[in-house]
Amino acid sequence: MIKIAPSILAADPLNLEKEIRAAEKAGCDWIHVDIMDAHFVPNLAYSVDTVRRLREVTDLPLDVHLMMDHPETLLDAFLDAGASCLTIHAEIDADIPGMLTKIRNRGRMAGIALKPNSEIELIQPYIDMTDLVLMMTVEPGFGGQKLDARVIGKIRLLSDSGYTGEIEADGGIREDNIEMLAANGLTVAVMGTALFRNSDMAACIGRLHRIPAVKQQDRTADE
């Protein structure tokens, strides 16, 4: 089963608790929290305080996506606030191995994210230090964009390499393109607009949970 992680960037910020309750009730697996610094990406979103309050109101894993330069300045703060999974971008100029190790030493999932135009080789040096790879299927910064289908090839390459962590995609995922991602190795789908702007989130997640995750070994067995 594919895990579904609603991205609260598309939720109503004045009614976040209500939106979280709706996502819980609809059966989602994780909550995806975008953090933006108006520098690494041209937008601002959420903060350590948001993660802390979310941790107080839900038991769901909090999947925190750091779209920021110098995440080392706030890494401890996000861990203290209760992030379950902390993902940093491979494109930043920082001590990435040091951060991934720190996240794991605190018993959380360590993730590395890749923008759509970045080569997969960029994550190679860090892959053994991660529990999750986040493939951006849109240019990070905004919700509601169209999925870049070129990224499917990178998802397939990672899956075929035998990577055992979670393979997550983020941006532009809808009911009409998720099956293609799943068939190529996706294990976690981040979905903002398609869930929070949906008139029946529960029915949608029910349908999405019926899509099987196709792991590399399953694909090889079929061939």
Ligand SMILES: O=C(CO)[C@@H](O)[C@H](O)COP(=O)(O)O
């Ligand atoms: O990280 C990001 C955007 O930078 C995402 O998590 C978006 O929030 C996904 O939104 P949709 O494309 O599903 O509307």
Ligand SMILES: [Co+2]
């Ligand atoms: Co995100």
